[in-house]
Amino acid sequence: MKVAVLGTNDRAALVVVRQLALEVSIDEVIIVRHTKQRSLACVSKYTHKSVYFNFDTPDVSTLIHLLQDEKIDLILPINDITSLFVIHHYSSLNANFTLASPTPSSYYQAIDKWAIQEMCDGKTLKYPVSQLIEQGSRLENRDISEEYVYLKTRNSVVYHEEKYKNMMYKS
Known part of the structure; x- marks a missing residue:
């Protein structure tokens, strides 16, 4: 299984990448960062690849194509910005990938x-x-x-x- 970790909060993403590496069912972890600057998770020995995506773009199709090209199975948003992006585009992303994210109504309740x-x-x-x-x-x-x-x-x-x-x- 290939996992895309969206966002690169240094501590959270690095811990997640290390933990995912322990799972035998996970073959590759790809970081899709929301900043051009690479974080510690991007250069971790457990990260297969790191790519930049502008989460301010209103068109989710670019991200879907990028993740399909990488043959991603699971999307895991790691910070507030990427979680909100996933919730805004929940239907489109959920139609193409498995999301490790709550449903939109649950998400909005949790962040309020x-x-x-x-x-x-x-x-x-x-x-x-x-x-x-x-x-x-x-x-x-x-x-x-x-x-x-x-x-x-x-x-x-x-x-x-x-x-x-x-x-x-x-x-």
């Missing part, structure tokens, strides 16, 4: 940081008292309280103006 609190009962699963900072509002103009966790966005990655944007708050 604000909605997670609805699943927490306060006893077994606790969620910190939080405030969501609405888009366009400025944190500097608010009275900051140490009793709250402030969420800049509900999701860490959004698709806006035909680009995937990492929305993680950077201090």
Whole structure:
């Protein structure tokens, strides 16, 4: 079996590549990176090949052709950007490959940081008292309280103006 690991977060992708190498059913691991710069997973002795793909492209057919040319059996998205890309193109990718990814509805539930609190009962699963900072509002103009966790966005990655944007708050 040939596996395509989408995305190249250094730690996560390297751990995944090493773990996949232990599976006897896996013949080759190919990294499809979302940055032009190669990561540690790209040069690992367990990685057969590393290729770049611009995940901001709205046309999934280029990626499908690339993966078909490599005779990929399984797609494994490794980071937020590639996971969101797979979910946006779930039907097309799922028709051609096996996806190690949740269904779109499950994925959107899992990445919604604000909605997670609805699943927490306060006893077994606790969620910190939080405030969501609405888009366009400025944190500097608010009275900051140490009793709250402030969420800049509900999701860490959004698709806006035909680009995937990492929305993680950077201090």
